[in-house]
Amino acid sequence: MKRFTSALLILLLTFSFFDFSAGAVDFTEEISAKSCILVDSATGKVLFEYNADEALPPASVTKIMTLLLVFEALDSGTIKLTDMVSVSEHAASMGGTQIYLEPGEQMSVDELIKSVVVSSANDAATALAEYVCGSESSFVAKMNERAKELGMNNTHFENTNGLDDTAEDHVTSARDIAVMSRELMTHKKIFDYTTIWMDTVRGGTFGLSNTNRLLRTYSGCTGLKTGSTAKAKFCISATAERNGLHLIAVIMGSPTRDERNELAAKLLDWGFANYAMFSDKDGALEDVAVTGGVKNNVSLKHEPFESIVEKSALSGVETIYDIPETLAAPIKEGEKVGTVTFKIGDNILGTADIVAAESVDKIGFLTLLPRILRWLICSPEI
DSSP states (O other), X not given: OHHHHHHHHHHHHHHOTTOOSXXXXXXXXXXXXXXXXXXXXXXXXXXXXXXXXXXXXXXXGGHHHHHHHHHHHHHHTSXXXXXXXXXXXXXXXXXXXXXXXXXXXXXXXXXXXXXXXXXXXXXXXXXXXXXXXSSHHHHHHHHHHHHHHTTOTTOBOSSSSOOOSSOSSOXXXXXXXXXXXXXXXXXXXXXXXXXXXXXXXXXXXXXXXXXXXXXXXXXXXXXXXXXXXXXTEEEEEEEEEETTEEEEEEEEEESSHHHHHHHHHHHHHHHHHHEEEEEEOOOBOOOEEEESBSSSEEOEEEOOEEEXXXXXXXXXXXXXXXXXXXXXXXXXXXXXXXXXXXXXXXXXXXXXXXXXXXXXXXXXXXXXXHHHHHHHXXXXXX
């Protein structure tokens, strides 16, 4: 019965992914984009994919990697949001979507980031890249280096912004975009920018309007980045959060903006309808006896654990503890003493370390002597 049910679910996923009615259609006929993928941001689990490893031009979705390097520079203290950036002639010469920076104009890192995220400004992206690494070429080299570190095997960048009129091999894949999106999302500050619908720079004199319309039309949308060129068509890395579940839907090569947004919304809808986040963050456990310690027991806890599971299986998550009956002192706080395994049936979701929640020193003579004396005094006569 279990095998039959699993097979049925696979068939439903493959042939009627977007059709929740009885009249199912071939899934591939519903996808006009060249590739797409749906990923859980917390765990990286792929919930659905279609042609997700094909290397394709990403247009301005490129800027996810640009922003990632900028935020890593912020975290390291190399740059600050309040730093003023002097715009070079090269940065000011960028075409396409821009905020029309002038050579020599100064703008803060904060406003440049806002311009990149909200309005997808190519000139602002280049100005940030030059500020971080000294030149766009050095920054692009760092982009490719970082992509390799993240395991983005179908990615090669030639610029910081995704302009591809003259680019020969500026490509990435839907899976790789999901990877760098997840990494950027670890920098929670990014959502201060990606959730902006309208804002201004230059002291309120230049308006910005977000290119991601899902912010206004999709409940729970948190970002992340859109892109479009004649070569790349319409692309997006769309993120949304509901009930503790934060999903990433990547679409590449969609014929129109509306089809791109519709497909992203359908992927996200399907993910939220069928999956939930199992979380065990408290981790408190019963005390375990200690031998040879200044205390007779030690309190334990396990590291926080979470995993995305199908909603229908959420109530069936089983926890299996592997803990010794006794522990020998000395024990250090945070020391691993066992493991807890989370599973559904025969499927193991993962494990978490069980650690000591406190330290227990080994008992010494000066500590042991008073105990012996108390025992002798308080013991009944034999």
